Amino acid sequence: MDDIKREYPRKQQKIKAMINIKLEDPDAPTLSLSTKGKDIRLVAETKDISWGGFCLKFASVPSDPENRFTPAKAHTLVGKSIVVNLSKPALTLWGDVIRFDSNGKEIAVIITKVSDYELWQQICNQEGGV
Numbered sequence: 001m002d003d004i005k006r007e008y009p010r011k012q013q014k015i016k017a018m019i020n021i022k023l024e025d026p027d028a029p030t031l032s033l034s035t036k037g038k039d040i041r042l043v044a045e046t047k048d049i050s051w052g053g054f055c056l057k058f059a060s061v062p063s064d065p066e067n068r069f070t071p072a073k074a075h076t077l078v079g080k081s082i083v084v085n086l087s088k089p090a091l092t093l094w095g096d097v098i099r100f101d102s103n104g105k106e107i108a109v110i111i112t113k114v115s116d117y118e119l120w121q122q123i124c125n126q127e128g129g130v
Contacts, residue, residue: 008050013123015046015086019056019107021097022081040068044107046086051124053095053110056084061105074102082109089123091115 021040044058061069068076077100084093092115099108114120 008052008124010048010050010053010055011124013046013049015049015088015123017044017046017056017087018042018085019044019058020083020085021077022083044084047106049124051111051121053098053108054084054093056107056109058105058107069100069102071102074100077107082107084109089119091119091123093120 019040019042023038023040042058042060044056047055047057049055067073077097080097082095082097084095085091086093093109093111094113095109095111097107098110100106101108
């Protein structure tokens with residue numbers, strides 16, 4: 001995958017993050033109360049970042065009764081909305097999951113919104129760590 005031509009160059013950057021993957025469409029009518037509150041939350045760390053996206057790596061798979069983190073069902077996470085709260089610097093990124101690698105425990109995300117665009121651009125453009 002390293003030979004993929006990207007619109008924005010990626011750089012290796014490790015930033016601790018709390019992620020929340022939205023499993024339900026917030027605009028869709030809810031047919032059952034049992035589907036509410038089933039978003040996936042886990043702690044991760046960025047592997048690499050760019051102005052337009054990033055890759056997250058996580059150490060362990062969260063409790064998931066529907067086994068979405070297995071290779072057979074990993075595709076079901078693609079297209080889901082994701083909210084990523086970075087710890088240092090304090091920054092929130094919104095996006096969509098574009099790839100999920102269950103074996104490598106990695107999630108690739110395309111960014112749709114950033115809480116502080118100037119700060120995110122500084123992080124993406126600076127040399128070295130945050």
